Amino acid sequence: MVRLAPDGRELDRRVVGTAELAVHVAERQQAEPGARWVWHDTARRYPAMLDAGVRVGRCHDLRLCHAILSTSSSVARAADLRAATQWDAVAAPEGPTGDALFTLADDPAARSGPPEGIDEALAEFARQRAAIAGAADPRRLEILCAAESAGALIAAELRHAGLPWDAAVHEDILIAELGRRPAAGGLPARVAELAAAVRAQLRDPQANLDSPAKLLRSLHRIDIPARTTAKWELRDFDHPVIELLLEYKRLHRLLTANGWAWLAEWVHDGRFRPVYIPAGVVTGRWAASGGGALQIPRQLREAMRADSGWRLVVADVAQLEPRVLAAMARDLALAESARGHDLYAGIVERGAVAERHEAKVAMLGAMYGATTGDSGRLVPRLRRTYPRAMELVDAAARAGENGEQVSTWLGRTSPPASAGWRARQASAAGEGASAADRDRARRAAGDRGRFTRNFVVQGTAAEWALAWLGEVRARLARLDPVPTAEAAPRSGAAFARVPHLAFFLHDELIVHTPARHAEAVAEIVREAAQAAASLLFGDFPIDFPLDLHISRTGAKG
Template structure:
C-alpha cells in the first residue's frame, strides 16, 4: 500500500495475503519509483503474480510512475471501490453502513481539467497534501478504508462477483491514466483544414470565422432582425416568435420540425457554433501538444459505471474530426467497436436464446428482421432502443409489444427492473453495481400522492416521476453491465498488449512517452470502441489481441452463453469519419 505520513512523506506498507501487514516504510519519491519498478520486475522474473498496489486513487499516484518509465500491472483503487461498495446490494447492511459512514471517501475526484504534463514526476508530490480533492492519502486512513472494503467484499452475498467488479474497476483506473499519458495521435494540420472548410479561415482572437458570419447574416435576414444575437437563446426565441415560428425552445430537434427560410441556415449556424466552441482552434491550442491529444478520463464518472471526461471532451469528439486521428509514421491505428453492445448484453444477462440466435454471427437488428418481428432494420433498432430506454410512444410503443412476444426473457428482465424502480427500489448490474436509492423528496412525493386528500395534479406528477425512475432503472442494469463488459475487454487487451516486444528506438513513437513509445498500446476508448496505436509490424497482432480480448470478456461475464460480441475492426493510418 502507498500513502503519506502526517508530514506528507511517501510511505509504503506491505500487505500479506493472510491480512498481515508490515510497518510503514518512509521513502523518498525516487525510492517509491525504485520500489515499484523492482517489485514489478521481480514478479515478472519469477513468473509469479504481479503485486497489487493499493492506493487512494490512481490519478494521485500513477502519472508520476508512468512519466518515469514505470508501469504497474494491477492496483486496488480505494476511491472507486468505495463508490461501488457504498451502494451495492451485495454488501451486508452493517458493513455497508460502515462504508457509508466513511464520508471522506465519498467526494468524487475528477482529475484537474488542466493538462497533465507527461514530464511530471513523483518529485512534484514531495511534501504534498495528505488529501486530494477531499480523498485522504494518509496511510492510516487508507489502511482503515482497505480493511472496511475487505470486510464488505468477504462478507458479501457474492464475493466472487464483487471481486471481479473491483478488479475491473481498478484496472479501468490504470487504463484511464495510461490513456492520458500515451495520448491520441492528432494531426493539427488536418484539424485546421476541417475547421477552415466548415467555418472559414482561423479568425483573429475575439472575432467570428467568415463562414459563420455569412450564415448568421442569412438567419438575420430571414428573421428580419439585422442586429439579432444568435448566441442568446432568449433573444433568438423572441425573434423566432416574431417571425411566426411557434417553438418553445431553440433546440435543433424542435426547430427541425418547422418550415421557414430561417430554419436551415439557423440549424447550420448552431452546428458551426458547437464545433467552434467545443473543438475549435482554442480547444486545439489547449489540448493538443507535440502531436498528442491528452483528454482527462473519469472512470465510473456516470452512475451506471460508464466513463466520463472532466477535461478535453474525449467522449464527445464529433465524427467530422475523426480524420484528425492519425497514426505516427510507421505506425497504425487499430480501431474496433462492438456491434449492438447493450442489446447483446441484455440477451446474455437474460439467457434469451431467441435473441442470441437473432444476433449470432450477424447484425442483431438484421437478425430481428429475419425473425419476422419487423419489416426493416430501422424499425428493429427503434424497437430495441425503446425496450432499453422505456420508449412508449410512436414507433417504439408499436414495436416493443412484438419484442415481448419474440424475446420474452430479455423483455422480462428490463420490465422487472423498471417495475422495481417505479416502486422506489434499487437494481444491480451483473457484477453487483447497484443504482442509488431515490432521494427523500422523491419518496415523500410518492407517499403523499397516495393520501386520500391528494389532488389529481399531485398524483399525475408522482406517476410521471415513478415512470421516469423506472426508465432509469430499466436502462441501468443493461448499461451498467455493458460498462463491466467493456472494462473486462480493455483490461484483458491492456495485458495482452503489454506482452508485445518493443520495437527498435528508431521506430518509436516518442510523443507517446517512455512506457508506450515502443510497443502497441491503447490510445482511445469510447463506451464500446477502442483504438490501439501500434507499430505497423504489430498491427495484425494487435487486431488479434482485440478480438481475443473481446471473446475473453464474453466468457468471463457470461460463461456458457451463446451470445457473441462481433467487432467492426479496421487497421488504418488515419481514422475515418464513420
C-alpha cells in the first residue's frame, strides 16, 4: 500500500495483507473522507471489501482508464501507454465491417488481468497522469476517467446489493404467460400449442421454429418471401401464420431468457445479482456477462419488489440521445424543442414534421444513419430545421466513411478501421478493381459511417449516464442510515441500512431506499440529472427530464 501526494509523490509505503485491506481502507477513509484509491482493477479488489461491509468513496481504476487514455485521440503523447500492453483488455471481436459497436469489449473470463505489483501500478498511474496532463483538453479526460472509475464501483455494488426480486411473483407471471412449468425437456402448454398452430399454418409438422434459416425456408414454401425472421419484417406480410409466429417467438424468448432455469440460477435470497461490465461496449455503454440485466422484459418488472418498509425509486430519461446531441452540437433550436416537454412533440411544434411518430423515426434515422424508407424521406427535414445537430452526426459519418476515427464529448475514441476494411477500400481503388469490388467498398464505407455517426452520440450519452449515476451515488451516501429494525439485511452489510443503487440500464436507474427517505431520494435523482448536464455541457440550456415514480415494484405505468 502506497500513499501518494496530490502531485504523485510517494509519501509512505506499507505492506497490508489481503485480510487487513478492508479494515485499512475503512480507517483511511475515516481519517481522509475524500481519499481516492488507485488500484489495478475494481472488479477484483472491491467485492471483498463490500463483503466486509466497507464502501469506497472514490477510486481510479487503472485498467479501465488505460483503455480510454491509450486509444484517445485527445492524448498527444500516448506511446508509453500503448507500449504498456500488459494493461490492455482483450480486444472486442470484429463485426462484419470490422467495427464492434454492440459487442463486449472485455470478457473477464478471457483476460488474465493487469499486473498486480505495486511498482507496476505506480508506473502505470504516472503514465496516465502524464497522458491527461498533456491532452488537448485535460479536464474532459479527467472527468471521463473519474466517471468510468465511479462506474466500476457502482457495478460491483449493484451485484453485491442486488435488485430486490420476488421469485413467487416471477413464477406467477411465467404460469400466466406460458402455462404450468413443464417436465424436463418439454414446453409449457401455451408455447407447445402455439408451436403446433404455427406448424399447421406452415403445413409442415416438423418445421424448426427456432432456426432462422430453416424457418425462412418454411415461410418461403408458403409464399412468404421474408429475408429475415425479424419482427419488423414479418409484420409486413398479411398471412394468418404471422401473428401466431410472433407470439410464439415472444413466449419462447421469455421461456429461454427469463424462464424457470433463469430464475433458479440468478435469483437467490430475494435478490437478482447480475454481472455488469462497465464499458463492455466500445462506445462506453455497459454490458452484462451474466444474468441478462440489460434485457429484462417489461412483463417481469412486477417481480422487482422492494423489501418491507422500503421503496423503489425508478427513474429514466426521456429521449436521452437526442438531448445529448443537441448539447454536443450547441444546437439551440433542438434544445428549445426539448425544453420542458417531450422532444418529439417539440420537433412537431417547430414544423419539421407533421406527427410525433415521424419525429421519432427521423431523429433515430439521423443518429443511426438510415437512408431509406420513412427515415430517408424525413431526415432532410431535420437538416433544414436543426442544421447544427445534423451536421455533427453527418460529419462523424463522413469521417467514418473515410477511415478516420471519432471521439465522444469527453474523449473516448472509436476503434481504428480494421485491416480488412482498409484492404477493401484499397482493392476498390486499384486499377483492376471490378464493379463488385467497388460495391463492397461502398457498402463497407457506409457501414463504418453509420458506426461512427452513432458512436459520438451513444458514447456521449453513456458518459452523461455515468455522471448521473456517480452523482446519485455520492448524494445518497450523505443520507443517514435507518435504525437496525428497519434494515434490509439481504442487501448486505454495506447497504442494509442506507438507500443504494439497485439497477442500471443505459438511461434508467432504480434506487432501493427505506420508505422514510423515498422523497429525498427522488429529489436527489432529479437534481443529479441536471448536475450531470452541467458537468458535461456547462451552461448550455438543455434539460434531462425524468419519468420518475416511487413504488413497491419496478413496473412502469
